[in-house]
Amino acid sequence: MPTPDVPLEKLGFLTIGLFDGADPAPGHENVLQVIELGEQLGFDSVYLRHRHFQTGISSPVAIMAAASQRTHRIAMGTAVTPLGWENPLRTAEDLATVDILSGGRVEPGFSVGPPTHWDDVKQALYPDTADAEDLSFERVARLLRMIRGEAVSTFSGTAGFEQFSARVEPHSPGLADRVWYGSGSGRSTRWAAEQGLNLLTSNITKPEPSDLEADGRWDFAAIQQRQIRLFKQHHPLGDAARVSQGLVVIPTDTATSEQKAKYRAYVDARTPRTSAPMGPPGPGLLAAPDILGTSQEIAERLYADAAFREVREVVFALPFSFEHADYVQILTDTATSLGPLLGWKPPV
Template identity: 40%
Template sequence: MAIQHLAFLTPGNYPAERPAHGLEQALQLFVLGERLGYDSAWVRQRHLESAISSPTTFLAAASQRTSRIGLGTAVIQMGYENPFRLAEDLATVDLLAGGRLQVGLSAGAPPHGTLLGERLFDGDPAGIDFSHQRIARLRANLGGEPFGDADRWIESPAGRERPRIQPVAPGLGQRLWYGGGSLQSAQWAARHGLHLLLGNLNRGEQTDDFFTAQRQHVERFRAEWNGTGRARLALGRVIVPTDSADAVSRRRYAAFAASRHERTLAPQGERRTLFAPDLVGSAGQIIESLLRDPILPLVEELRLELPYGLDLEDYAQILQDTRDRIAPALGWSALALAA
């Protein structure tokens, strides 16, 4: 086992009456992650919740607070997005960040589309393509190829030029990830050259065992890889060490894990969703569980998926304990650990 890349994913949620305070705390967590030597920091995208709905805007701010750490989105739901406009935003953020952006994506109809209705759709959603082709169009836009015939030009006060997405962020199209939880999604990502984000849930298509299903996804992805350069897989696990937590926080962490344990015992719902157990306990207990995890030896990148609803101090304690007490046992070391 040799974890080369250590990351964390924050939900970025906040009290509905204090959004500015919550967003500022999330930015401070990114700054802390960089100081602790984490390789990348990721943020969820959540719509209609008290959480980060605009990861591009948030990461643009984070790019100005940090200088080294990778900045990731996990994941942008393309059903809510326009591939043209999103390409402009992503390229702008990547350039502001000096090429540090990693873009996690998912396809499919927007979960809240029916509720939003005309607030989201300009026409009949039955005629909108919500398939993987939406992601393919986004990547094509990021490539910076000119639009229209060879003799198509646009005029502006800045001069005459061929029309294309502006700005162009070199290499961003090779830093796209797909949030996969099924054999089909793993296969599509590999065949189209997107890296694969694995998490703590997937679909039990051929098995009731979470780890067996996830191993199948890894094997399918590697077998089908058709991208440029090395295929990357990043594994997410909920990891909450308690070593330096106070008694109140320990009780809260334990209650969090207990409330989610039952869902790990059998496939859930019509889609047969399988959940991995949350790893909450001492560093020794968590290391023991991770060393038994059959997926971890298959990847080089590990992502802590932080729980919802904690304070900045709690998140800081989790990141610190993981860096100091857990990550070294998995083979990871930071280039420059800060005190």
């Protein structure tokens, strides 16, 4: 197995936080227990997916607030919050509040564009303003100005017995430096770099027609590598800019035979979507292959991955539909076996 010149610096994981719609409490408690386990195992970060009208986490900020009182070190983020669902001002208030409660551990990630099933939800979400809402990059830029503490209200001072600020309160210094953008295309990657944001890559990307290899294949790792290099090229920090790679990685070192069979069936069912972009017309979204095997086998595949060689941080995604015991096994193997093979060391 090749040895990296520079070891992996940060090891994180991502969870969707599934729950039973008829009894949601146990699923939410499991998420908090998984976050606690992640901290105990030494993970540097946990990221929460953001889902609406599904039995997955719809309010990751609330989950992070609860987890902030049950953990002490692990960073907590979103990967990602689609900002089209959110009011940037209220989001800035909530994030700053949780960042303060957690001691500066919030690392929120965002994306833009119309919410999923926009025509079906826009009347419930924005009954009076749906056609006027700006769902472009400017929505993130507006949120950033608020997080940074820029004046956004035209009034400040005293009104009666109350004091008012022109900036969003509370203000949490340093939070703006920990904001990520979830990019899947060259255009959004360059924009995120020019804003000085951190880059969250995932196991989904939107290739350009020019990304098609001469032999007719789509090479996900090569496409992602080009996007990461584009990001560093246009970021003020250059090669020092933070980039995190997110892939579905399933180590099987301590898995039972039943778990291994389940994991293999999961990966096999998802593999066809990795051969070509999904969704006509033209190139749509391309998925990376899930990586299943022992920690040594996974490490060898990662070192052969062109995009992995460009990063020093990872956020490995937990499969969506597994049981709590499966997540315990996967996280434990990741932290105790896979991480060290990648040069990562848990905090002392």
